[in-house]
Amino acid sequence: MAVHIYGLPIDMAPLLDIARRYGLKVIEDAAEMHGQTYHGRPCGSFGDISIFSFYPNKHITTGEGGMIVTNDDHLASECRSLRNLCFQPHKRFVHERLGWNLRMTNLQAALGVAQLERLPEFVQRKRQMGALYQSGLAGVSGLQLPLASTSYAENIYWVFGVILDASVPFDAEEAMRRLGKMGIGTRPFFWSMHEQPVFQKMGLFCGERHPVSENMSRRGFYVPSGLGLTQEQQETVIDAVRTIMDS
């Protein structure tokens, strides 16, 4: 399984190498990677199967839902069947296997097609917003900003995530509470898989420690990143973040 982090893809080459070496299939989670490239090649083109999300916080949305892409005709037809209750091809209402109703409605698809046409514009706007946060928050002591680029990709800033250094005497929850009091909405980072109660109840990840992920989930948060944000609103956010970091 390949994943991408917050607007920048992870380095795919080592994962693809492992998959090739051991004959594994790659499922590429490109949920947030609309319009992103890795070494110039579109994200979502690396997996045997790749997925995109169209949840409303993504660059483009259909309200809910997502998309699977593959070059493999057999996998494509399997997916079509599974999302449509596994009807027999020539005998409706007769099911060979268990499937689901995961069909996207035509109304959602029409919205998605119109959104797709605007993707380049949205990506450009996200990058503009990211650049404004980068310059406005540069040099704030104790605040780690996202990478603007790596050797293989340029950040789209799907969301603008910041991480509090260990030297900062409060955590992300407290930072978000302080910003909330100033009228700034924020979102927490994902919570680590090994610390999810559901898996712990199943006896999984017992006693495991993953300090990097634990630290990120406790000390990272997102500042407002929606496409509707104005420059003035971003400047208000920047001032508020500077204020709490100075306190």
Ligand SMILES: Cc1ncc(COP(=O)(O)O)c(C=O)c1O
């Ligand atoms: C990397 C990643 N994978 C999967 C998902 C889930 O997407 P959905 O909400 O469409 O199921 C998200 C949502 O943000 C995501 O960021």
